[in-house]
Amino acid sequence: MEIPMIAYLVVSTIMFFAGVYGFVTRKNMLAMLISLELMLNAADINFVVFNRYLYPEALEGFFFTLFAIGIAAAETALAIAIIINIFRHIRNVDVHNLDKMKY
Amino acid sequence: MEQIANQVIFGLLALVIVVCSILTVTTRRILRAATYLLFVLFATAGIYFQLDFTFLGAVQLAVYAGGIVVLFVFSILLTSHPGDKAQLLTPKKRVVGLIASIFGAIVCGYTLLTYPFFTKPLTSVITGEIDMKEIGHALMGMEKFQYLLPFEAISVLLLACIIGGIMIARKR
């Protein structure tokens, strides 16, 4: 028996909302970033799965994932640079200390 | 026989992904979270392999597992002391997070389960690895379904990212 598509999608959904949970609850900015990576990965899996199961003759999902990985790498590098910069200023990476953007 | 093996492998990968994802966001030690993330990424690469996207799997391993996680580990080591534990979550915060994630999971799961996908049988097209040549042509071509423009855009983005990273992180 073939593996049904829905199995993949359920896995990626769980992964995605685990990322949401982590993003909302973690205080450490690096941990938040890690949660973000989880969400991105879940989306990537979805692209690939849809490509394979729904449009097997095309390569859109494949390339989208490829580019998403590239962009994720860039985004992570930049985010980490920002976080380290923040760390230099306030000697920690606690997101609760970054509330200057309020009213 | 092969299909059963496939299912077993998928089951293993799915288990790793689910367990490790949850552990990633619940563990109190940040370095462990990074490690669990590594496992999730490995398992994701496994799923790509299983779906015959070997190139993508390779990229996933090289860029994510090999690059990003290393970056994470380095930055974690830079910004925290060994043995640091995150504070326990306040009940309110946990509830808030759980509401968002479980409610979201329910909504998405319900949508996925009720939506009529028209899947095509995998056997109807040639399965197996995608030819590297084909990928190369698609990346560098300018025809329809070819991706030179996004490729160039991303290369510029990466350049900007390099410069931005230097600008932000350098000591003033």
Added chain:
Amino acid sequence: MEYSAIILLLPLCMFLFLGLVGHKLSERVAGILGTLGLTVTAVLAYMVAFNYFTMPRNAEGVFKTLQPVNFEWLRFTEHLHIDLGILLDPISVMMLVVITTVSLMVHIYSMGYMHGEKGFQRYYAFLSLFSFSMLGLVVATNIFQMYIFWELVGVSSYLLIGFYYTKPAAVSASKKAFIVTRFADLGFLIGILILSFFTETFDFQTLMSNPTSLVSETAGMTFMGCSVAAWAMALIFMGGAGKSAMFPLHIWLPDAMEGPTPVSALIHAATMVVAGVYLVARLFPMYCAVPEVLDLITWVGAITALYAAVVACVQTDIKRVLAFSTISQIAFMMVALGVAFNSDLHAGLGYMASMFHLFTHAMFKALLFLGAGCIIHAVHSNEMSAMGNLRKYMPVTHITFLIACLAIAGIPPFSGFFSKDEILTAAFEKSAFWGIWMTAVAGLTAFYMFRLYYRIFWWSKPDYGHHTPHEAPKTMYLPLVFLALVTCVAGFIPFGEFVSVNGQEYHIHLDWSVATTSIIVAVAAIALATWMYLSENTKPKALADKFRALHTAAYHRFYMDELYMWVTHKVIFQHICRPIAWFDRHIVDGTMNMLATVTNGVSYGIRKLQSGYIQWYVWVFIMGALLIAVLAMCF
């Protein structure tokens, strides 16, 4: 004669130069520079006049009308466009000479009079601006260009009246002058619009080539019982009446005396205030097409002449006396225009007389004002009570002032006699009523002028303290001498050969019956003034006590200012402006304030949402997205 454009451009450049970098120059340099500019302008104007009047006349014996410069500035329709250019015809050339002469005299005089004043350079810049605007006004090729420069002279008059802007009286006088003339100009503008709407042109030459076009175009159309053509011309006359201080729009001119005295001489006696007369003269053929407006002009002029002459008899501020005398004399010109008609040379005598009087009056009235300036300079007061017996101290001023007084009183052989005599003749031609009226006013003129003269130069010496009055410096009395000479000889200019109603040569001949009457009346009035004011006595006071009511009313200018104050404050402000202001403040502003208050309140209420915690934002975002998804699924 393309060089006539320089006449306009030079004062403009001088204004820009002195206005922009004047404060860097020393007083002396600025004064000399301004005067030099005006000298060149005056010389050019004389050259234009000489060349123009020596040109051969055309077949009908008329001087050609020239447009050496004319370019289109704004095009509205095929026919209707605003041009800017220079129109040379006998009256505009005559005005060029008058304006540049008086302006040059005032420039020279001001170097002495304004010496050491704060803002000397600014004063010269404004004088240049005024000269530019006034010259532009008289050479306008079309009525709209005239309107533009008309407003410009209004602005420069405003600036110069308010020259001593730290004095509240000067500030309010300048505002009053500007608002009153501006109000009159509203009528002018509406008149222009009606005129151009029906005739489809602004151009003077096109209008003059067919002066009845307005009447024929609007035939049968009436508004409030008068024909539309009459309305248009009357509204245009309203603009002229405002500038020329005709009753009841005269109230600004006496107050305008708050400005420096040379300015009064230039703007409020010789040039700007005759702009209204010039306007009527310019459009004279069109006024002849609507005779009822000519009658209106006659009435307005006659009433103004009498009113101003009566008021001038009792004023004690010498500049006010001169101001009212100016109003009265301009009214003479208006009456002369009103009684004239363009059917033939003889009927058009008033037109010629009006222009002639404009010319002579500009000279002797400028002389009077400049003389008054010398006196004020010497005794530091405008009030008659501070003066007396000044002939001993200021001989030159005394002689020149006397000449001017004789001229304005109409004693031969001074210029005023000739021009005034023509006006009286024209008035008698129209009807004996107007002739007698104007002769009476001429008698009053002689009386109040000699009252002024005796009161300043004879009477008895007041206490000058240790500061004895002395003759003015050279820069101040040389212009007086020059203008006095002009006043002596101007009457012998064969004016009718240059300016007449249809342009043909007209030989002035004195009507001896009229002349004799007016001379007798003038001499009698002078004798009365001599009897009353030659030396200090109580006769004037006794007379004033006898006619107390009349004297008080005249002294208060028949309460015209009070009437205006009552109308504006009690009627317009109270019942129109107040409610509108209330509406603006409470309804219009209130709506805006309410919008702002509501926005402010709501913002204050929801500002807590911007907590600055990024996780809270993400949570709200995700919940919102899910909610939308749920809603999408439900519906």
